[in-house]
Amino acid sequence: MERPPIDTGLVRRLVDAQFPQWAGRALKPVEPAGSDHVIHRLGDDLAVRLPRHSGAIHQAQLEFDWLPRLAPHLPLPIPVPVAVGRPAADYPWHWSVSRWLDGEVATVAEFGESVEAAVALADFLHALQGLPGEFPAREDRPLALRDAETRAAIAQVAGVFDAPAMTAVWEAALAAPAWGGEPVWYHGDFHVGNLLTRNGRISAVIDFGGLGVGDPARDMMMPFTLMSASTREVFRRRLGVDDATWTRGRGWALATGLNAYCSYAATNPRVAAATTRQICEAIAG
Structure with a gap:
């Protein structure tokens, strides 16, 4: 599967270009991240997730469409997406911004x-x-x-x-x-x-x-x-x-x-x- 290079600089450029309202927020990689996504914390209350490979590229829109509808009815918190980022010249897929969930x-x-x-x-x-x-x-x-x-x-x-x-x-x-x-x-x-x-x-x-x-x-x-x-x-x-x-x-x-x-x-x-x-x-x- 295709795996584009992803680093904090790339995430910074994508956020600043597409969501200027969050451009001034601190950005920090989260480790260990999952096998499907690179994750960064954006400020105190948001998380940015970029698919690592082509097998995960539909998740951003799927979660954006459905998780806000499901979340109020579930007994444990789940991610609540707030935005879907677009592909760019240096990154080929959609990506997401969600509410940060504290925890280990x-x-x-x-x-x-x-x-x-x-x-x-x-x-x-x-x-x-x-x-x-x-x-x-x-x-x-x-x-x-x-x-x-x-x-x-x-x-x-x-x-x-x-x-x-x-x-x-x-x-x-x-x-x-x-x-x-x-x-x-x-x-x-x-x-x-x-x-x-x-x-x-x-x-x-x-x-x-x-x-x-x-x-x-x-x-x-x-x-x-x-x-x-x-x-x-x-x-x-x-x-x-x-x-x-x-x-x-x-x-x-x-x-x-x-x-x-x-x-x-x-x-x-x-x-x-x-x-x-x-x-x-x-x-x-």
Whole structure:
């Protein structure tokens, strides 16, 4: 994927040229940023996010259109975009400015055994799934469409993880009954790296680039990236997840974990550790 060079100088030029009302504000890079965006804090109350690669270029407009509508109905804060920047001569894509959300990125060490966190996240999904399913035309990609790439990834990492066990989880997910209910809202990338915390509690859910409507199994990544076996059970009971959705959710957790591991583990130790845990927990169930 195309990856244009991004530094603070570029962000400064874009903000000053397109949003002169913010030209005098301090600009500071945020680390660690995500794999999809370079993030800068703009003054005290705004965040600037520039996609790193072409796979994330539609997120700015998606979030601008929908997050302000969803935010008032959710029990945890989410980003509220306030502007979408245009492509420029030295940067090819749309980018965004959102309200700053204070907090630190959640960790398994702090929240993996937290019943309170498991309940809060289940309640967040319950509220999200309960919102009306209006959404612009966008295809909900079934799990089966990831079959070839997931089997290739299993083969690629067979020397690192238990290939027969991964294959069993994957085939069970493909064989599970499809979602039979009405399509529901899903976050689409619901994992520990997209949680902020303050004062020992989950304080916000961020990064809605995968937002859509369809199968709630898409959001079963969180139990396998953050929680232990016991808190996963708390989360599952609280949300009322049926066996088929849980089985499909393990498949989503495995597939997305493998994709990120194969893409980033060799160059990013933080991603390597997080996705190793995700894959192992998906295997464990």
